[in-house]
Amino acid sequence: MKALWRILTARMIRRRQAVRATTAKTLLRTGTTTAVLVGTGGPMPSQRAQSCTALFANGQFLLFDAGDGAARRIEALDLPLGQLRAVFLTHYHADHFADLGEIIDRSWILGRRHRLPIYGPEGVEQIVNGFRAAYEREYSYRTAHHGPAVMPPEWSAAQAVAFDYDKDGEATQVYAADGVTVSAFAAQHPPVEPNVGYRIEHAGKVIILSGDTLPTAGLLEQSRGADLLIADVMAMDAVRQIQAANEAGRNDATAQIMRDIRDYHISAEALGTLAALAQVKCLALTHLAPPVDQTLLVNGLFKRPIAAHYSGKIVVGRDGTRIVVAR
Numbered sequence: 004m005k006a007l008w009r010i011l012t013a014r015m016i017r018r019r020q021a022v023r024a025t026t027a028k029t030l031l032r033t034g035t036t037t038a039v040l041v042g043t044g045g046p047m048p049s050q051r052a053q054s055c056t057a058l059f060a061n062g063q064f065l066l067f068d069a070g071d072g073a074a075r076r077i078e079a080l081d082l083p084l085g086q087l088r089a090v091f092l093t094h095y096h097a098d099h100f101a102d103l104g105e106i107i108d109r110s111w112i113l114g115r116r117h118r119l120p121i122y123g124p125e126g127v128e129q130i131v132n133g134f135r136a137a138y139e140r141e142y143s144y145r146t147a148h149h150g151p152a153v154m155p156p157e158w159s160a161a162q163a164v165a166f167d168y169d170k171d172g173e174a175t176q177v178y179a180a181d182g183v184t185v186s187a188f189a190a191q192h193p194p195v196e197p198n199v200g201y202r203i204e205h206a207g208k209v210i211i212l213s214g215d216t217l218p219t220a221g222l223l224e225q226s227r228g229a230d231l232l233i234a235d236v237m238a239m240d241a242v243r244q245i246q247a248a249n250e251a252g253r254n255d256a257t258a259q260i261m262r263d264i265r266d267y268h269i270s271a272e273a274l275g276t277l278a279a280l281a282q283v284k285c286l287a288l289t290h291l292a293p294p295v296d297q298t299l300l301v302n303g304l305f306k307r308p309i310a311a312h313y314s315g316k317i318v319v320g321r322d323g324t325r326i327v328v329a330r
């Protein structure tokens with residue numbers, strides 16, 4: 004008789020495979036559009052993975068930013084990483100690209116059989132080439148060990164796709180495939196340049212990803228009537244309190260950082276006003292600063308100040324939050 008642990012292990016593996024297959028089938032169904040907030044944190048320490056949003060549109064798996072913890076979270080959520088089509092970066096703060104090397108490597112190991120395009124404004128080549136250099140030995144060992152049929156060397160590394168965009172005007176289309184388009188528009192996060200937000204369209208549905216930004220006329224225009232706005236948000240008073248606590252504790256450098264960062268993110272109040280003016284149908288919060296989890300704090304710092312201006316649907320993102328835009 005087989006040992007009990009063997010039976011249990013086999014059952015566990017079968018269950019996990021079944022969940023993965025169902026998740027992939029649901030998300031990759033043609034005609035549907037679903038956003039998954041993979042990582043909803045930013046640079047402030049927390050249990051949340053850093054910036055990363057997955058978008059499944061008409062059978063295509065697109066990823067927007069890949070901060071620290073993104074690859075692990077994608078796997079924990081059973082998202083079909085081997086079928087990743089393309090990655091889009093908003094800007095080059097590390098909390099938006101730190102896990103890019105793992106995303107490229109693991110998607111290849113899990114079956115990706117095309118060169119993964121990494122879209123971004125000028126500077127994306129530097130990021131992608133840097134990861135390629137860092138992972139060169141890793142790729143070669145995998146191919147040497149498992150053979151080129153399982154680990155084809157031609158698909159290991161990614162391909163940087165740099166684009167230009169209009170600094171103060173319309174969105175620029177950077178990707179189009181099977182009825183899905185992605186356009187980039189200028190975001191304001193000084194001194195970070197270049198920096199963009201993204202507009203994703205499929206079958207008349209519009210999803211806006213703000214990126215890290217102050218409220219801008221461009222973001223308002225892009226968001227008008229959007230089905231979903233996924234936005235960066237900062238609770239200014241709470242960050243001010245963290246600054247004060249650090250001043251009291253003589254942590255001068257941290258206190259200064261807490262003062263500086265308040266000038267390049269959108270406040271909850273401003274985001275509520277923008278969402279109301281734009282009449283977005285659903286507002287999802289990501290990149291929460293500070294990255295609190297307790298319901299009391301989430302409601303007090305984010306939900307209530309936004310709801311004071313905006314009466315539409317508010318989704319406070321947690322890692323793994325799924326929002327179905329078209330089914």
Ligand SMILES: [Zn+2]
Pocket residue numbers: 045046054096098099215290
């Ligand atoms: Zn950020």
Ligand SMILES: [Zn+2]
Pocket residue numbers: 094096192195215
């Ligand atoms: Zn940033």
